[in-house]
Amino acid sequence: MIRIGIFFGGQSREREISFAGGRTVYDNLNKDLFEAVPVFVDSLGNFILLNWEFIYKGTIRDFYPPASVLDIKNAEFQIYIESLGEMSRTEQDQLISQVGCRLNPDEFGSLFDFAFLALHGPYGEDGNIQGILEWYGIPYSGSGILPSAIGINKLIQKDLMTQTGFKRPQSLTLSKDKWLQTTDVNTLLIEASAIVGFPFVIKAPCQGSSIGVTVLQEKNAQAFTDAINKSFFxxxxxxxxxxxxxxxxxxxxxxxxxxxxxxxxxxxxxxxxxxxxxxxxxxxxxxxxxxxxxxxxxxxxxxxDSEEMIIMEGFIEGREFSCIVVQDEYGQAIALPPTEIVKRQTLFDYRSKYLPGMSRKITPINIQTPYIQRIKEECIELFNKLQFSVYARIDGFINEAGDVFLNDPNTTSGMLPSSFFFHQAAEIGLNPSQFLTYIIRTSLAERIRTGKKVAVFKQVLNKLDSALEHLHNNPTAKTRVAIIMGGFSSERHISVESGRNIYEKLASSGKYEPVPVFLTGSEQKHELYVMPINIMLKDNADDIREKVKSKDKPHEALVQIREEAQNITGKYVSNHISKAEEITYKKLATLVDEVFIALHGRPGEDGAVQQQLEKVGLPYNGSGVGSSQITINKYETNEILAQHGILVAQHTLVHETAWQADTAAEVARLEKTFQYPFIAKPADDGCSSAVKKIKNRAELEAFAALMFRKIEGLESSVAQVLNLRPNEEFPQKRYFMVETLISANGAAHFLEITGGMLTHNRNGERVYEVFEPSETLASGEVLSLEEKFLAGEGQNITPARFHKDAAAQQKVSAQVRAELERVAKILNVEGYCRIDAFVRVYDDLRAETIIIEINSLPGMTPATCIFHQCAINGYKPYQFIDKILEYGKSKAGAVA
Structure with a gap:
């Protein structure tokens, strides 16, 4: 095994994306070739050998600084370690010891053979970490010191690109000292627009992920002031x-x-x-x-940690793209198919980059092939001129005249599962695990070319080549698992995120061969498609549906690029699915041995898919048909639990027929039964979408209008009443549920929790393993879809902070977990599940657990807190998934 030290986190403003990307690398490294060593870099610059269970936290703030130093009564703000103030090394070491142990750079060589850099921004892709690693003789991924230093600094890039003949918009710089001394903002705005044109872009030169960037759309002094202050922080x-x-x-x-x-x-x-x-x-x-x-x-x-100089440059009217450039086996640069970024707003900002559905990625960019070739040639030329190596991501625009403007070369790309990095590699047939193997081998070869530590680095390279050859010549039989993702519910995008994560966990294992399957259609007719990796890694479920249904031939630019990359793919790709194929459940049973259902809401959590799989004899994960049909219906679930003495919110249904027949009467009924504010949500689907805190009659009427609407789109004036974000999912239903807003009710401590569990088959008896629940912290009125499932968006404290005293904490936790298990048994939940609830803790340590909902197929995205919980019990995500699959086989009577 070759030991790979994965560096992630860091000191930059992109640390959360780096943390999530490092987790992606950790999970996707081929387990037959590599041993992953997680090296977390905190925002003070400490290197920490991180205990593996913390890798699966949703955000850095979920575990660092440790919850033990946070005030349980003051959870208004989420903080990083630097907010604790000045600390001595001893004080820092005390905190570090709660999540791992401090590493000194001279210890790197004894712990790993190669450093994979998933760091972003200053200190990560600017040559700093590269210099440390070279000093201590550790080979690393990506470009070397000089190109990294150039790649981070937009001021230097601008000058070099101008000198070497690349097209650039007009630009000027502004120092912070000059800005702070400016007394006439209007004059400065006029001078700037005269030089760079209008509209123009204002940006911080040493940041990534569009942080500190504004497109100034109007000649307004206040907007100009706000934009400059944003770039200077x-x-x-x-x-x-x-x-x-x-x-x-x-x-x-x-x-x-x-x-x-x-x-x-x-x-x-x-x-x-x-x-x-x-x-x-x-x-x-x-x-x-x-x-x-x-x-x-x-x-x-x-x-x-501010900027001293900012850039103002002309806004380029054109189509925006991003292109990954890689080196082949001989060190020659190859441009992968450039992706067009179709934004829902002017700026491709942080949120648009990393949240599915906020923008569209079209690969290749939808222009004529000669223009695609021009983009590729320009990107390759810039890659070579700036002396980049191994790989880089180069962003730019192409205007109507066909002029290419390159504006942001990056020596490190984001490494989330659907990032450009993996998205474009998939177009030549490489899955994430294979692409990472390629990056490691190519980086080793590149480090050897520098003439430093040649003999040592060659030993590592030869060891890797021998292992690759052995795997190629000695293939092992693997269990084939269909991963069904997508669907047609409002949670279809999150379902794709879950499905991709399951795929990637299984693809890097030695036991399973995952087969990605996309489900679409309707409740009356499910349509199933086996799909290739490049389609699975499209930006969201709607893009995938469009691609699997398309009868078009591959774009000629893709055909050409795949030919150019054959000496890469020939070495790393196996069992490649080349195109999407529609299949039936009966055909699926001939292709795979079992199924992992990664769907959320309907279908999936309602028993419909389970019924079809049982007909063809395929084992599957999770609960059976009967239990799923109950838990999908939040009203029926509450009724059953209440009958068994379980605490639930007071609840009722609002039917479209009654609402349309006499709206005033329905409003009066609800206002008589419930006090504002109360909760309104879908009753028979996943409840991560359209869960709203209703504070007045206008919001109630808006909610009903949207829920009972006849067209798919949202009427903007009605959506504004509920403060819906652009493109927010809101399902159409024939009825919805209203329930009381749960409050502390005099409890000493009140919190929202989510608790996961796993079931085991022991001598024919079902045994429940209930995990320590997580405390969920919402930034808004209710927990959003992004906060539940997407990396860097929410905060979950695991275990939940029931009490400061350890003995009291254990006593309260035991009560809560016992109640969650009781709920699962009443509803006949199997395999695994997640139960959301509120908990009131009284002074006498009595705990009341009020159930919100039961998820029979909980989200399995990389950031979801069920992975935080199972880690406490010793399960890595792959092991947890393996247990779920094994239980599914035992339940079906198959031989495990």
């Missing part, structure tokens, strides 16, 4: 305006301000006045400072 506070805000508004303002992606982050320095150079470390400290200190009429806050 500055924030003006007007005392008079601050004092008009409510407590809730102040908290939300501080949350946005201190967000490392949207705001300026923490710590901050006060500039000017009696508090000049005063450093504020935490959001709660900042809130208290703004409320209580006499800092005068206004205040300027500056990030302690």
């Amino acid at each position: 500055l924030q003006h506070i007007e005392r008079s305006q601050w004092q008009t805000l409510s407590r809730e508004q102040k908290v939300n303002f501080i949350r946005t301000l201190t967000d490392i992606r949207e705001g300026i982050g923490m710590p901050v320095t006060v500039r000017g006045g009696v508090f000049d150079n005063h450093v504020i470390y935490s959001p709660s400290e900042l809130l208290a400072f703004l409320d209580n200190e006499n800092y005068g009429a206004s205040l300027l806050l500056e990030s302690t």
Whole structure:
């Protein structure tokens, strides 16, 4: 085995994407070739050999700083380690010891043979970490020191690209000192627009993921000021305006301000006045400072990690693309098929990049082949001119005249499952595990070319080549597992995320051969498609549906690129599915040995797919038909649980027929039974979408109007009443459920939790293994779809913080877990599940558990908290999935 040290996290504003990408690498490394060693880099720059269970947290803030140092009563803000203030090395080591152990660079060589760099931004892709690794003789992935330093700095890139003949928009720079001395913003705006044109882009030169970037669309001095402050990571506070805000508004303002992606982050320095150079470390400290200190009429806050120079450049009218360039076995650069980015707004920002459904990725870009060839040639030329190696991601625009503008070469790409990195590699047939193997081998060859540690690096390369040859010559029989994903519910995009994650966990194992299957159609007729890896890694479920149904031949540009990459794919690809094929459940039974249903809502959690699989004799994961038919119906579930003495919210159904017949009567009935605010949500589907806190009659009427609408789209004026985000999923139903808003009701401690479990078949008896629940923290009125399932978006504390005292914590947790198990047994849940609930903890340590819903096929995205929970019980995600599959076979009577 070759030991791979995976470096992830880091000090930059992109640390959450780096953390999620590192987890992707950790999970997808071929387990027959590599041993993964997780090296977490914290935001203070410490190297930490991370205990593996923390890799599966949704965000860095879920585990670091450890929950033991956080205030259980003050959970308004999520913080990073730097918000704890100045700490000695000893104090830092005490925190580090709770998640792993500190590593010194001179220890790297004893722990791993190769460093895979999943770090982003400053300190990660700027040559810093590359220099440390070269000093200690560790081969690493990607480009070397010099190209990395060039790749991070947009100012240097701009000059080099201009000198070497690449087309560039007009641009100018602005120093922070000049900006802070500016008294006439209007004049500066006029001067800037005269030089660079209008509209124009304002951006921070040393950031990635579109952080600190604004497209200025109007000649407005205030908008111009806000954009420049955003790029410099500055924030003006007007005392008079601050004092008009409510407590809730102040908290939300501080949350946005201190967000490392949207705001300026923490710590901050006060500039000017009696508090000049005063450093504020935490959001709660900042809130208290703004409320209580006499800092005068206004205040300027500056990030302690800000920019000194920003760029303003002309906005390019054209089609935006991103292109991965790789080196083949001989060191020659090959451009993979460029992807067009179709945005729902002007800027391809952080949220658009990483949340499915917020933008579309079309591969290859939908233009004529000669123009695609021109993009590829320009990207390859820039790759070579900047002396990049192994791989790079190059962004740009192509206008109507066919002119190519390259504007953001990156030596490291995001490594989420559906990132450009894997998305484009899939177009030449490489799944993520195979692509990572290719990156490691190519990086080893590139490090050998530098003339440093040649003999040592060649030993590692020869060892890898021998292992690859052995696997090729000695294939092993594997269990074939169909992973059914997609569907047609409002959770179809999350289902795809879950399915891809299951695929990737199984694809890197030595036991299973996963077969991706997309389900679409209707409740009356399920349509199944076996699909190739490039379609599975499309951006979202709607894109996948379009591709599996298409009868078009592959784009000629794809055919050409696949030919160019044959000396890569020939070495790494096996069992390649070349095109989508529609199949029946009967045909599926001839292709695979068992099934993992990765669907959410209907169909999947309602027993419909299970019925079809039982007809053809295929074992499957999760609960059976009868149990699934109950738990999909939230109203029926509540009725059954209430009959058994389980606490649930007071609830009722609102039917379309009754609402349309006499809306006033229905409104009166609801207002008589329930006090505002209350919860409205779909009753017979997954409840991650369209769960809303209804605060008044107008919101109730808007909710009903959207739920009972006849057209698929949302009427904007009605959607605005509920503050729906653009493109937010909202299903159409014939009825919905209303229930009371659960509150503390006098309890000493009140929290929302989600608890997972696993069942085992022991001597023919079903045994429940209930995990420690997670405490879920919502940033809005209710927990959103993104907060539940997407990396970096929510916060889950595992185990849930029931009490500060360890003995009391154990006592309360035991009560809650016993109640969750009781619920599962009443509903005959099998395999695994997730149960959401509220918990009231009283002074005498009595716990009341109020059940919200039961998910018979819980989300299995990389960030979902069920993986945090099973890790406490010693299961890595692959082991957890393996247990689920084994139980499914035993339940079906198959031989395990």
